[in-house]
Amino acid sequence: MKFLSRFASPAGFVLVLLLFFLLPFVSASCDVPGYGDAGATYTGGHLVSGADPEVPDELKRLAEDPESPTALSDPPDPGVQILAIGLAVLAAAGVLTVLIPHLKARLLTGGALAVATLAATVVTMTVAMSNLQDALLDWARQTGAAESPDGDRLRTAVTEVTHTEVGFWLMVAVLALITLMATTLGLLSDRLQAVISGRDAGHTRSSGFPFGRSDE
Numbered sequence: 541m542k543f544l545s546r547f548a549s550p551a552g553f554v555l556v557l558l559l560f561f562l563l564p565f566v567s568a569s570c571d572v573p574g575y576g577d578a579g580a581t582y583t584g585g586h587l588v589s590g591a592d593p594e595v596p597d598e599l600k601r602l603a604e605d606p607e608s609p610t611a612l613s614d615p616p617d618p619g620v621q622i623l624a625i626g627l628a629v630l631a632a633a634g635v636l637t638v639l640i641p642h643l644k645a646r647l648l649t650g651g652a653l654a655v656a657t658l659a660a661t662v663v664t665m666t667v668a669m670s671n672l673q674d675a676l677l678d679w680a681r682q683t684g685a686a687e688s689p690d691g692d693r694l695r696t697a698v699t700e701v702t703h704t705e706v707g708f709w710l711m712v713a714v715l716a717l718i719t720l721m722a723t724t725l726g727l728l729s730d731r732l733q734a735v736i737s738g739r740d741a742g743h744t745r746s747s748g749f750p751f752g753r754s755d756e
Contacts (some may be wrong), residue, residue, distance in 0.1 A: 545643060545729075548722035549650025553634030556657065556714055560584035560628065563707030566665060568616055568672040580615035583707065587624035587668070616675030618668035627660040634718075647726030654718040661711050665704055672702045 561584045569579025580593045592615050634653040640646040676698045 544721055545647060545725055548718055548725055549646055549653075550635040550638040552714060552718040552721075553631050553637075553650070553653070553657075556631045556711055556718075557628065557635070559707050559710045559714065560631065561588075563710065564705035565707045566618065566668045566672070567703045567705055568676060569701050569703075579701075581705065582618055582668070584624060584628065587618060587620055587664070588628055590621045616672050616679070619671040620664050620668045623660065623664040623667060627657060627664050630657040630660055644726050644729040647722045647729060651719055651722035651726055654715050654722060658712065658715040658719065661708065661715065665708055669702050669704070673698045676701065 563583060564581045565584050565587060567579060567581040582593050585591070586593050630653055634650055634657065637646050637650045637653065640649060
């Protein structure tokens with residue numbers, strides 16, 4: 541009971557923050573005519589700070605080419621910094637539920653925050669994917685690929701080169717587990733505590749001698 545309640549809140553939220561900031565969250569890649577594959581992978585740290593991820597050699601070559609379009613010199617912007625900050629704040633609030641002394645209140649608050657963080661995670665991913673796809677289409681227009689006879693196919697292909705990464709899926713799984721555990725334990729906490737207290741009291745009565753023991 542104690543281990544499960546601690547994982548549900550706040551330890552689970554610590555894990556969520558680690559997954560968000562350290563693991564890949566979303567990625568984008570495309571085939572740039574004359575240069576080959578180019579792509580970028582974003583962690584939650586990149587999304588929150590607005591910093592560019594490490595770029596592959598192909599993008600570095602584009603940046604060094606004076607004839608390449610300016611937009612191709614930098615990784616596309618997911619444009620979700622505010623959403624990512626909100627996501628991180630919600631998860632951090634889940635960690636701070638450790639300050640709530642009453643177990644039931646802590647668990648139910650953790651469950652509500654897990655639902656909110658899960659929703660923020662899905663929204664952040666959805667908006668990031670949409671913005672990255674728009675950026676890739678802009679790249680294609682500047683290279684002339686969008687004006688080719690296969691332009692419609694390119695638009696379809698753009699959706700295939702933006703990917704949800706392992707950090708996102710692990711966050712969804714952990715947040716869903718926190719929601720289930722925290723809500724269930726929170727609703728049943730009073731009953732479970734009564735059962736545990738009853739067992740402890742019964743054990744004391746069966747093994748103890750309230751008026752002392754005499755060997756005479």
